[in-house]
Amino acid sequence: MLSEQNLNQTMLNAEQLSSLKEAIGTYSPLQLAWASGYLAAKSEGTSVASLPTASGAKASSTLTILYGSQTGNAKGVAKSLADQATAQGLSVDLKSMGEFKPKSIKNVTHLLIVASTNGEGEAPDDAIALHEFLASKKAPKLESLQYSVLALGDTSYEFFCQTGKDFDEYLSKLGAKAITPRVDCDVDYEEAAAAWSQEIIAKTKDLLGESEVASNVVAMPTTGAASQYTKQNPYSAELSVSQKITGRDSAKDVRHVEIDLGESGLTYQVGDALGVWFENDEALVDELIATLNLSASESVNVANETLTLKEALVSALEITQTSVNFVTFWAEQSKDKALLALAQDKNAAREYAANHQVVDVVKAAPASVETQVFVDALRKITPRLYSIASSQAEMEEEVHLTVGLVEYDENGQTRSGGASSFLGKRLEEGGAVKVFVEHNDNFRLPSDGNTPVIMIGPGTGIAPFRAFMQEREATEATGDNWLFFGDQTFTQDFLYQVEWQGYLKSGLLTNIDLAFSRDQAEKIYVQDRLREKAAEVYAWLERGAHLYICGDMSRMAKDVETALIDIIAEHGNKTNEEAQQYLKDLRNAKRYQKDVY
Ligand SMILES: Cc1cc2nc3c(=O)[nH]c(=O)nc-3n(C[C@H](O)[C@H](O)[C@H](O)COP(=O)(O)OP(=O)(O)OC[C@H]3O[C@@H](n4cnc5c(N)ncnc54)[C@H](O)[C@@H]3O)c2cc1C
């Protein structure tokens, strides 16, 4: 803490303050931002020999930060990195890869990439163009480029951090020099990302300092009014409704959830997702503590916070998802032969982790463990995302979700997903839930309301399309709307049936095609319905329709894409490659968008 004397020394005296005020009185906000960086650099004794004038900075003085982000994590890391770099007196150009012209990479000298991986080892939507360009023959030599990559991913996926790895490889092949080795982060990326940010800023400062331009500061681009509520600082909202919308005899339990955003001022657009923080089930926590023979009241440390073991397991640590690292840890801890063998085989370990919660891993191979050692082996809890199922134009301060409860049987016991059971079962109506809005500019209605849209959303994939329809109705958009929906049975699983029938009756919904897989002997899915309507689907695309897919990533989205390529090839008289290119062009024109998970 500063003593009073130190405080006086650090503050300006009245005369100094008055001359400072006079000097900056005429500055624009941009000039003020520039000046603050200049002063920060000066206070650190950085060279100011080649300060830029308003006529522009030297190209080589700028640190370019590009992010590729599907659900906001990489974007958040990149923004915080840019803030820190700016505060350290660096000139920063922060952009989403989607806003960056791939060809202009040849003008960049210092580049930091923060990229997540999406799909199955695929680049996030905003990174696709740059990713493709750097891998193509068109990519220029980049011998004067220095770079570093922070890759975000999840070890439970086969292609861990693939996009970050690709960027690193492509840049290196083009002759660029890595400033620091790439860092690959798992789901709890915060600590590793902070350490990488600190190191890379220090190194970049040295590099830019060598060319005597380290004090060059420009204001960061503004990205619109940001809410004060974020992933790190969520809003404590109220759960107003959690209602089962599948029938009594359905094999699935899907909940329509309404959350009251109250006075938060939180805004969302249709296509966005809601981030939901949750608490683990106390009964599951008790079962885990009892299995481990530990004491619920023992103090543990999680991210520099002291909690009881029970508190930590309820609100700070993941126990419904198991990581491969935890499986390996527990194999070593228990010395269980089967688990040790499994841990040697990456694919088998991944598969086992995906199908067993922490409590079932420790039950299968009993061992004693020290409390803090066990806590350190678990991941920090992460919020889950849910596609928003309402339009604020109609619902104002409410936000609606369509939540499928994750539930399965493990040795006669029901195991549930952490967040879905919190929202759907444990939290009482009126209870508090911490939320934030995750904007998704890669899943947006066409700006022209006359444009037709085709929406393919089986199961909970229906959620954003309910929001789309509310928005199209509220904005009196005249474009045609076509929905493909599917699930197991018509009577039990037709989500929001009454609403869809109402839209059909009013004419807002032009076409609806339904695929209920278990209502007849042979299985029928949305991709089959698309094929049945192939000529019409192609005609809609030819007249400018935007195409959307939401829901299951592992099978549905792939099968639908294959069907679309076949449809385009057949009705557009194209080869398979040409049809793929047609779909790529639609994607690049933002006419083909996916929200799959
Ligand atoms: C952008 C985005 C949008 C999304 N939108 C929606 C949406 O609109 N609606 C929706 O419902 N979900 C949506 N999701 C998925 C959602 O975020 C959660 O992943 C989902 O609700 C499960 O979370 P959970 O915490 O309940 O389960 P977790 O606690 O995350 O999972 C429980 C564990 O159980 C395992 N498991 C599941 N089934 C079995 C089984 N049969 N046998 C053995 N193990 C099993 C899982 O692999 C997992 O390890 C979306 C995801 C993303 C990324």
Ligand SMILES: Cc1cc2nc3c(=O)[nH]c(=O)nc-3n(C[C@H](O)[C@H](O)[C@H](O)COP(=O)(O)O)c2cc1C
């Ligand atoms: C639908 C989906 C697919 C994913 N696929 C992969 C993958 O193939 N490999 C990987 O390492 N991580 C994968 N991840 C994990 C993300 O990369 C990770 O959660 C990351 O922090 C997300 O960052 P973002 O929010 O910037 O997109 C996937 C996540 C989602 C939601």
